Amino acid sequence: MVEAIVSNGDTEGAFDLIHQIQEDEMCRDALNSVIYCSVLKGFTREKKIDRAFTVYEEICDKKIELSMVMYNTLIDACARCGRMERVSNILEDMKTHHVKPNLITYSTMLKGHCQNGNIQTAFLILDQMKKDTHLKPDEIMYNSLIDGCAQNNLVEEGLRLVEEMQSEGVRPSNFTLSILVKLMNRARRLEQAFSVVDDITKKYNFKPNVHVYTNLVLACVSNQQFNRGMGVLEQMIKEHIVPDTRTYAILVRASISKGLHEQAVGMMRGALGLKGALSFLQQTVAVCPNLDNALVIETLASLADRGHAQDLAAPLLSDIRGHSSSSWVHIDAATQRKVMSQGLSPSTSRAEPAGFSGKAKGKGVHPWDRR
Numbered sequence: 213m214v215e216a217i218v219s220n221g222d223t224e225g226a227f228d229l230i231h232q233i234q235e236d237e238m239c240r241d242a243l244n245s246v247i248y249c250s251v252l253k254g255f256t257r258e259k260k261i262d263r264a265f266t267v268y269e270e271i272c273d274k275k276i277e278l279s280m281v282m283y284n285t286l287i288d289a290c291a292r293c294g295r296m297e298r299v300s301n302i303l304e305d306m307k308t309h310h311v312k313p314n315l316i317t318y319s320t321m322l323k324g325h326c327q328n329g330n331i332q333t334a335f336l337i338l339d340q341m342k343k344d345t346h347l348k349p350d351e352i353m354y355n356s357l358i359d360g361c362a363q364n365n366l367v368e369e370g371l372r373l374v375e376e377m378q379s380e381g382v383r384p385s386n387f388t389l390s391i392l393v394k395l396m397n398r399a400r401r402l403e404q405a406f407s408v409v410d411d412i413t414k415k416y417n418f419k420p421n422v423h424v425y426t427n428l429v430l431a432c433v434s435n436q437q438f439n440r441g442m443g444v445l446e447q448m449i450k451e452h453i454v455p456d457t458r459t460y461a462i463l464v465r466a467s468i469s470k471g472l473h474e475q476a477v478g479m480m481r482g483a484l485g486l487k488g489a490l491s492f493l494q495q496t497v498a499v500c501p502n503l504d505n506a507l508v509i510e511t512l513a514s515l516a517d518r519g520h521a522q523d524l525a526a527p528l529l530s531d532i533r534g535h536s537s538s539s540w541v542h543i544d545a546a547t548q549r550k551v552m553s554q555g556l557s558p559s560t561s562r563a564e565p566a567g568f569s570g571k572a573k574g575k576g577v578h579p580w581d582r583r
Contacts, residue, residue: 215250223254227267234274245271245279252282256289261298264289278309284316291324299324313345319353326360334360351382355391362395370395374408384412386421393424397431405431419451426459433466441466445479446492454497455483457504464507468514477524480511484541486531508532509547521554 217226230251233239248271255264268286271278283306290298299321306313318341325334334357341347354377361370374384374392384392389409396405405428409420420428425448432441445463448455460483467476475490482493483500492498515525529551532541 214247218250218254223251223258223260223263226254227251227263243274243276245277245282248276249279249282249285252285252289256285256292259289259293261289261293261295265298278305278311280311280314280317283311284314284320287317287320287324291320291327294328296321296324296328296330315347315350315353318345318347319350319356322353323356326356326363329360329363331357331360331364331366348380349377349382351377351385351388354382355385355388358388358391358395362391362398365398367395367399367401383416386418386424389413389420389424390427393427393431397427397434400435402431402435402437420453422448422453422456422459425453426456426462429459429462433462438466438470449492449495449498452497455500457500457502457507460500460503461507464511468511468518471518473515473518473520473524476511477515477528480508480528481531484508484532484535486528486535488531503541505542508541509543512543512551513547516550516554519554521551525551525554 214226214229217223217229230243230247233243248267252264252267255261255267264286268282271282283302286302287299290296290302303313318337322334322337325331325337338349338353338357341349354373358370358373361367361373370392374388377384377388389412392408392412393405396402396408409424409428413420425444429441429444432438432444441463445455445459448459460479464476464479467473467479478488478490479493481487482489482498483503485496485499489498512525512529515521515528529543529548532543
């Protein structure tokens with residue numbers, strides 16, 4: 213019951229239930245660290261660090277068994293809330309209660325310091341773990357450190373970590389590659405971003421996923437090589453990698469900013485599975501099933517604002533509303549009015565829009581708002 217209440221977003225209610233159990237003579241002996249950890253994890257996910265420590269203090273007061281999972285959850289709470297200064301006290305408590313840190317403990321501390329920008333402290337934790345324990349860093353630890361290097365533009369350190377993880381027998385994954393591309397992008401090393409992806413995928417015999425490709429697209433756009441970014445999109449389609457919302461958002465926005473409005477519409481049509489898509493997007497794999505509704509609205513509004521309501525935005529809007537493949541897309545009334553009003557020619561703007569009937573409910577209602 214406690215776990216169910218936490219899972220449904222009411223951690224405070226779950227904590228209240230624990231207190232009710234404490235008052236029940238027949239049930240209070242059932243309380244253990246697992247039940248308390250459910251509440252502890254709930255407050256951690258909600259980033260309520262003070263409540264998490266309240267639970268911890270109660271566990272200590274009630275002399276409940278202090279588990280490794282509980283301590284790791286507390287450290288995770290500190291990492292999520294940017295309160296890594298409290299970790300030292302947690303480590304002291306662990307020593308007092310003879311609980312030794314494990315790989316997850318070190319990994320969580322390392323990630324927390326990286327997220328807070330304390331990359332040097334994160335490196336010290338790695339060195340300490342290697343020195344004081346028999347634990348070996350795993351992919352998660354290396355990825356956290358490489359991501360910290362990306363945030364701090366420490367390119368050489370990040371590349372050294374990649375070499376180290378491979379020499380230690382830890383295989384890089386697509387997650388590692390995504391971070392590496394981000395690192396190379398921030399250092400304006402576009403060619404190296406492509407070469408790193410190519411070298412690692414060939415060495416370990418796997419294909420880049422949508423996140424790696426999308427980061428490459430972003431790197432191309434950021435380095436003023438838009439056409440190369442379009443080439444990456446085309447490569448994704450050839451590899452049968454379905455682009456996601458972020459992939460299309462980067463390229464559609466870049467196209468519009470460069471005045472390539474027809475190209476932007478061609479990509480949007482491909483993402484929605486509509487006719488008139490760019491030639492290489494005229495296949496099922498190009499359709500983005502979770503395309504963000506907001507991106508479609510933004511595209512229509514941007515086209516209208518740039519004087520392409522009549523020739524590009526209005527036909528796209530019409531096809532979106534009339535095609536079953538995009539029936540889930542909802543275009544708000546304000547965007548529809550913007551597109552249709554700006555899409556009317558001077559002669560028709562003074563007359564009633566085509567299809568408008570004075571018998572319609574609501575005087576002056578535009579036909580697109582009635583559909």
